[in-house]
Amino acid sequence: xxxxxxxxxxxxxxxxxxxxxxxxxxxxxxxxxxxxxxxxxxxxxxxxxxxxxxxxxxxxxxxxxxxxxxxxxxxxxxxxxxxxxxxxxxxxxxxxxxxxxxxxxxxxxxxxxxxxxxxxxxxxxxxxxxxxxxxxxxxxxxxxxxxxxxxxxxxxxxxxxxxxxxxxxxxxxxxxxxxxxxxxxxxxxxxxxxxxxxxxxxxxxxxxxxxxxxxxxxxxxxxxxxxxxxxxxxxxxxxxxxxxxxxxxxxxxxxxxxxxxxxxxxxxxxxxxxxxxxxxxxxxxxxxxxxxxxxxxxxxxxxxxxxxxxxxxxxxxxxxxxxxxxxxxxxxxxxxxxxxxxxxxxxxxxxxxxxxxxxxxxxxxxxxxxxxxxxxxxxxxxxxxxxxxxxxxxxxxxxxxxxxxxxxxxxxxxxxxxxxxxxxxxxxxxxxxxxxxxxxxxxxxxx
Numbered sequence: 426x427x428x429x430x431x432x433x434x435x436x437x438x439x440x441x442x443x444x445x446x447x448x449x450x451x452x453x454x455x456x457x458x459x460x461x462x463x464x465x466x467x468x469x470x471x472x473x474x475x476x477x478x479x480x481x482x483x484x485x486x487x488x489x490x491x492x493x494x495x496x497x498x499x500x501x502x503x504x505x506x507x508x509x510x511x512x513x514x515x516x517x518x519x520x521x522x523x524x525x526x527x528x529x530x531x532x533x534x535x536x537x538x539x540x541x542x543x544x545x546x547x548x549x550x551x552x553x554x555x556x557x558x559x560x561x562x563x564x565x566x567x568x569x570x571x572x573x574x575x576x577x578x579x580x581x582x583x584x585x586x587x588x589x590x591x592x593x594x595x596x597x598x599x600x601x602x603x604x605x606x607x608x609x610x611x612x613x614x615x616x617x618x619x620x621x622x623x624x625x626x627x628x629x630x631x632x633x634x635x636x637x638x639x640x641x642x643x644x645x646x647x648x649x650x651x652x653x654x655x656x657x658x659x660x661x662x663x664x665x666x667x668x669x670x671x672x673x674x675x676x677x678x679x680x681x682x683x684x685x686x687x688x689x690x691x692x693x694x695x696x697x698x699x700x701x702x703x704x705x706x707x708x709x710x711x712x713x714x715x716x717x718x719x720x721x722x723x724x725x726x727x728x729x730x731x732x733x734x735x736x737x738x739x740x741x742x743x744x745x746x747x748x749x750x751x752x753x754x755x756x757x758x759x760x761x762x763x764x765x766x767x768x769x770x771x772x773x774x775x776x777x778x779x780x781x782x783x784x785x786x787x788x789x790x791x792x793x794x795x796x797x798x799x800x801x802x803x804x805x806x807x808x809x810x811x812x813x814x815x816x817x818x819x820x821x822x823x824x825x826x827x828x829x830x831x832x833x834x835x836x837x838x839x840x841x842x843x844x845x846x847x848x849x850x851x852x853x854x855x856x857x858x859x860x861x862x863x864x865x866x867x868x869x870x871x872x
Contacts, residue, residue, distance in 0.1 A: 447612030456578035461586030475530030486541035488645040493545025495637035498814030505623030509550035517543025525599035552813035568794040569740025576733040625807035636672035651829025697823030728786030735790030747795040754792025759855035761785025
């Protein structure tokens with residue numbers, strides 16, 4: 426039998442070149458803003474005399490982003506992705522300008538909230554746009570490229586933001602992005618105009634606006650409560666989230682039900698386990714091993730490169746079943762997480778950290794893009810927006826929860842002991858993810 430190579434992706438053919446560029450540019454700019462703002466934040470709040478409100482620009486952005494994903498999903502299901510893209514671009518641009526000209530913390534918070542609304546609208550609308558504008562055979566390549574679009578911002582975003590803040594002004598972190606967002610938006614106009622009429626009627630979903638607000642406030646409150654060990658606020662957050670998630674996630678998601686629910690859950694498990702551990706790698710290297718901040722950041726750079734390389738490799742092999750790539754990705758991530766536990770003690774081989782964490786990054790690259798492909802393949806036209814929003818909510822919910830729990834462990838114990846418990850717990854949870862993504866995820870395309 427003669428094996429034939431899969432047909433090359435048409436992402437960069439003449440009729441797709443500019444829409445693909447526009448999508449990737451917008452996602453890259455969203456990532457740059459997310460990665461760079463943390464570097465400039467200390468200077469921002471100092472200049473605006475808002476040190477007591479340091480965490481609120483992040484929380485306002487997070488809450489707004491979660492709420493917007495829900496409304497973007499509903500709008501996309503009712504009218505297609507076109508209006509959601511325009512709303513997202515307008516809100517994100519407004520947020521950049523408002524934050525960039527802020528003269529006090531209240532205005533900065535308003536700008537950060539507008540950016541969150543814009544980013545939430547855009548990321549869901551982009552997922553739905555991919556489903557409408559690209560055939561199923563090209564979606565692995567598109568989602569692989571989306572994963573890779575986060576790499577450059579991960580590598581250079583903090584450094585560029587730091588240079589601009591130190592040598593020019595922190596306002597450039599926001600204002601310099603504005604013309605590039607406009608360029609990306611213009612590139613999308615031809616494909617948005619050429620979209621077929623949207624005819625699908627989404628099912629009625631009761632209490633969606635209230636659930637959106639509850640989950641946005643709940644995720645932000647959960648993050649704050651875990652980081653500051655404010656237990657009464659944790660109880661409030663859980664009371665908000667429990668009923669809201671029943672409305673906003675496919676039925677059976679948190680129970681790992683076969684098909685689409687376990688696919689949505691897989692995204693959360695991937696993000697939660699990986700980012701909870703990554704957040705404490707620089708701390709371990711600096712406090713336990715005496716690394717400089719620059720040296721402690723090298724593993725994160727290698728991980729980003731591993732993520733991009735694996736996602737692009739997966740996109741070039743559409744003949745491999747996506748659920749198999751998700752399972753393999755979980756196993757790679759679990760291996761990397763378990764291995765970096767060795768660096769927690771002072772005698773651990775810290776020099777191996779970049780290689781070990783690159784393995785975890787490669788697992789994320791394989792799995793996250795494949796989860797997006799599987800989610801979209803299992804989504805009827807009338808539910809693409811809802812399911813895309815659910816994917817983002819799962820990501821943000823698990824990331825915030827696991828990172829917060831990691832902070833509680835590290836603060837409550839000695840750094841080494843806390844990191845060991847956190848890493849081994851996250852590695853075990855990633856193994857659970859690998860087990861769940863066998864036959865249960867294989868049913869995604871059939872559900």
